[in-house]
Amino acid sequence: DTGVSQNPRHKITKRGQNVTFRCDPISEHNRLYWYRQTLGQGPEFLTYFQNEAQLEKSRLLSDRFSAERPKGSFSTLEIQRTEQGDSAMYLCASSFFVSGNTIYFGEGSWLTVV
Amino acid sequence: EDKVVQSPLSLVVHEGDTVTLNCSYEVTNFRSLLWYKQEKKAPTFLFMLTSSGIEKKSGRLSSILDKKELFSILNITATQTGDSAIYLCAVEGQTGANNLFFGTGTRLTVIP
Secondary structure (H helix, E strand, O other): OOOOEEEOOEEEEOOOOOEEEEEEOOOOOOEEEEEEEOOOOOOEEEEEEEOOEEEEEOOOOOOOEEEEOOOOOOEEEEEOOOOHHHOEEEEEEEEOOOOOOOOEEOOOEEEEEO | OOEEEEEOOEEEEEOOOOEEEEEEEEOOOEEEEEEEEEOOOOOEEEEEEOOOOOOEEEOOEEEEEEOOOOEEEEEEOOOOHHHOEEEEEEEEEOOOOOOEEEOOOEEEEEEO
16 A cells, blocks of 8 residues: 555546546545645645545535545545636545544645636 | 644755744644645655654654644754755644644745
């Protein structure tokens, strides 16, 4: 296991199209997070799962965004009816939360909406 | 509102210099502070700090936390060009999410 894996790494889509990103966390990590990062900014929290349960969603996550982690392993993040403002890097991260919570990030998925 | 402020926003130094990066925070129910290094891809973990006054060290990098004054510093000694990156500070609050609040980062450029 080499870490958090994300795909696709890059996606260019036309405005109005739907896109889906996949994240495979580090094995046995029970928490999975989605962040969004735009140029010049730090990552912004979108949502997180503990096992298969989605426990919190940021107000940044509009109703066009949906995330799932059906079996408590991999996760998908879907953006419907994309807008140019959705262009960003979408980062997935995972952790094994016990008493501490070191979060490890994937390589990210770059989205460009044209 | 929870926030993390990093300074300076950018820094240019010559190889061999020592740099100090700052991170101040305000967060509800502080749990931990983490430093990450981000080059052209995803952030890579450097340190997690939970207790005041205990220095964490890894090679030429070290970090310390002051929970009374609500800040942390990251020191890099004998800088190398490979240290050029954005250094992100993140704070974990003990909310239901236990997620990380990130600062905007300090962009470090090391010139040969």
